[in-house]
Amino acid sequence: MKISGVKGMNDLLPGVVGRWQEMERVAREVFALYGYREVRTPAVEPAALFARGVGEATDIVKKEMYVFEDKGEERLALRPEATAGLVRAYIEHGCHVDGVQKWFLMGPMFRRERPQKGRYRQFHQIDCECFGVAEPGIDVEQIAMLHDYLGRLGVKAELKLNTVGDGQCRPAYLADLKAWLTERKGQLCADCNERIERNPLRVLDCKVESCQPVLAQAPRLLDRLCDGCRDHFAAVRSGLDALGVEYRLDPRLVRGLDYYVRTAYEFSSDALGSQSAVAGGGRYDGLVETLGGQPTPGIGYALGQERLALILEAIGRPIPEARPQVFFVAADEAGAREAPVWAARLRKAGVPCELDPRGGKLARQFKQAERVRARYAVVLGGNEVASGQAKLKDLDTREETPVALAELASRLASR
Incomplete structure (x- = not known):
C-alpha cells in the first residue's frame, strides 16, 4: 500500500x-x-x-x-x-x-x-x-x-x-480603537468583526481590499x-x-x-x-x-x-550545488579494485569524488558521472594501475590531459 x-x-x-x-x-x-x-x-x-x-x-x-x-x-x-x-x-x-x-x-x-x-x-x-x-x-x-x-x-x-x-x-488607545471600529462594523469584513472583540490591534493588519478605505482613517497609536x-x-x-x-x-x-x-x-x-x-x-x-x-x-x-x-x-539566484570534483570510471576488474583505494586517498586530501560501485559498461558509468555533475573523470584499468598514469577528462569541455595517479590529489586540490 x-x-x-x-x-x-x-x-x-x-x-x-x-x-x-x-x-x-x-x-x-x-x-x-x-x-x-x-x-x-x-x-x-x-x-x-x-x-x-x-x-x-x-x-x-x-x-x-x-x-x-x-x-x-x-x-x-x-x-x-x-x-x-x-x-x-x-x-x-x-x-x-x-x-x-x-x-x-x-x-x-x-x-x-x-x-x-x-x-x-x-x-x-x-x-x-x-x-x-x-x-x-x-x-x-x-x-x-x-x-x-x-x-x-x-x-x-x-x-x-x-x-x-x-x-x-496602549490600553487607552486600544479602548478608543475598539470603540471606533465597533461603530464601523458594517463596513468591515467578518474577520475584522471577530478581531474587534479579542484583538482590535490586529484589525489594522487586515489585507481585505474593501476594508482598506475604512482602516486608513483609523486612529494612530503613533499620535498617542x-x-x-x-x-x-x-x-x-x-x-x-x-x-x-x-x-x-x-x-x-x-x-x-x-x-x-x-x-x-x-x-x-x-x-x-x-x-x-x-x-x-x-x-x-x-x-x-x-x-x-x-x-x-x-x-x-x-x-x-x-x-x-x-x-x-x-530573483534568479542560482542554487549552490555540491558536485564531485572527480568520478572514477572502472575499465576492468583491476580498475574496480583500485578505484575505491584512490577515491579514499583523494577524500583524505579534501577532494570530493565518487565512483559507481555497480561497475558495468563504461558508457553507463560516464552517464552516472554526468548525473552527479562531476567535473572530471578518471578511467582506471589494469594498464593505468600498472603504469601509474591515467587521463583526466574534463566533463565540461571534453578535453583530456595525462596525469600521474600519485599527483592526482595535488592536481585536483589546486584546482
Missing part, C-alpha cells in the same frame, strides 16, 4: 536543499559578526507555554496549534513559533545571571493552516533573540543585522517600521505615545538613519502576538509579484516575566525560510 506524506508537510530534496544550506550558512556568518550564538530547543513544548506566551485569544493557539496528550497524559504542543520556547530555555537555565544573551535558532515550526504556495503546516524559520537590553540601540543593531543578511543574499526588501506602544499608552515610547522610537529612527538603513513608517504595522511592545518592524519584498513579508519582529519587554522569569527586556525576529527560498528563486 502506498503511503503519502502528511498534507501540508513539505519534502526538501537534494535539488533544492543547496538553497537552504546557503540561507543557513550566510545566516551563521552574519550573525557571528554581531555576536549571536546558536541554540537548539525541542520542537515539542508544554502546550501551556504557548497559551501563556503567545496568547489564549490568538488564532495560533485557538485554531492552528498541534496539541496532543502523550502516554503520561501530559498536554504537549508542536511549537508554532520559536520565541516562547527560547524564553522558556532562558528562564529554566538561569541565563539572566550571565548578562546579555544573543541567540539564534533555525528549525521547523508547526501550524495547522490552509496549505498554499510558500506556506506549509511544517515550516521553517530563522529566529534571532536578544535578552537583557532595554535601550533602543539593540533594536537598531538587530534590524541592521537582518538588513545585512538579506543584502548578502541579494534580496531587495523594504523595511516597514512602527511602534505598538507599551502598557502605559507616552513620553517613554516616543523617545524610544525616535532613538530607533535616528540610529537607523545613522547607519543608512532606509525604512518607511507604517502606522498600521502590528505584530500578531500579544507579547510585543514598542518597536515593530517587517521586511517585505515584491519579488513574488506582490508585497509580501519575508521577516518581521519587535520588542517584547514583558514576556520573560510573564513566563515566570525575572523582569528582562527582549527583542527578536523570525524569518520564513520557505518564503525566502521562493524570493531567491524569483
Whole structure:
C-alpha cells in the first residue's frame, strides 16, 4: 500500500536543499559578526507555554496549534513559533545571571493552516533573540543585522517600521480603537468583526481590499505615545538613519502576538509579484516575566525560510550545488579494485569524488558521472594501475590531459 506524506508537510530534496544550506550558512556568518550564538530547543513544548506566551485569544493557539496528550497524559504542543520556547530555555537555565544573551535558532515550526504556495503546516524559520537590553540601540543593531543578511543574499526588501506602544499608552488607545471600529462594523469584513472583540490591534493588519478605505482613517497609536515610547522610537529612527538603513513608517504595522511592545518592524519584498513579508519582529519587554522569569527586556525576529527560498528563486539566484570534483570510471576488474583505494586517498586530501560501485559498461558509468555533475573523470584499468598514469577528462569541455595517479590529489586540490 502506498503511503503519502502528511498534507501540508513539505519534502526538501537534494535539488533544492543547496538553497537552504546557503540561507543557513550566510545566516551563521552574519550573525557571528554581531555576536549571536546558536541554540537548539525541542520542537515539542508544554502546550501551556504557548497559551501563556503567545496568547489564549490568538488564532495560533485557538485554531492552528498541534496539541496532543502523550502516554503520561501530559498536554504537549508542536511549537508554532520559536520565541516562547527560547524564553522558556532562558528562564529554566538561569541565563539572566550571565548578562546579555544573543541567540539564534533555525528549525521547523508547526501550524495547522490552509496549505498554499510558500506556506506549509511544517515550516521553517530563522529566529534571532536578544535578552537583557532595554535601550533602543539593540533594536537598531538587530534590524541592521537582518538588513545585512538579506543584502548578502541579494534580496531587495523594504523595511516597514512602527511602534505598538507599551502598557502605559496602549490600553487607552486600544479602548478608543475598539470603540471606533465597533461603530464601523458594517463596513468591515467578518474577520475584522471577530478581531474587534479579542484583538482590535490586529484589525489594522487586515489585507481585505474593501476594508482598506475604512482602516486608513483609523486612529494612530503613533499620535498617542507616552513620553517613554516616543523617545524610544525616535532613538530607533535616528540610529537607523545613522547607519543608512532606509525604512518607511507604517502606522498600521502590528505584530500578531500579544507579547510585543514598542518597536515593530517587517521586511517585505515584491519579488513574488506582490508585497509580501519575508521577516518581521519587535520588542517584547514583558514576556520573560510573564513566563515566570525575572523582569528582562527582549527583542527578536523570525524569518520564513520557505518564503525566502521562493524570493531567491524569483530573483534568479542560482542554487549552490555540491558536485564531485572527480568520478572514477572502472575499465576492468583491476580498475574496480583500485578505484575505491584512490577515491579514499583523494577524500583524505579534501577532494570530493565518487565512483559507481555497480561497475558495468563504461558508457553507463560516464552517464552516472554526468548525473552527479562531476567535473572530471578518471578511467582506471589494469594498464593505468600498472603504469601509474591515467587521463583526466574534463566533463565540461571534453578535453583530456595525462596525469600521474600519485599527483592526482595535488592536481585536483589546486584546482
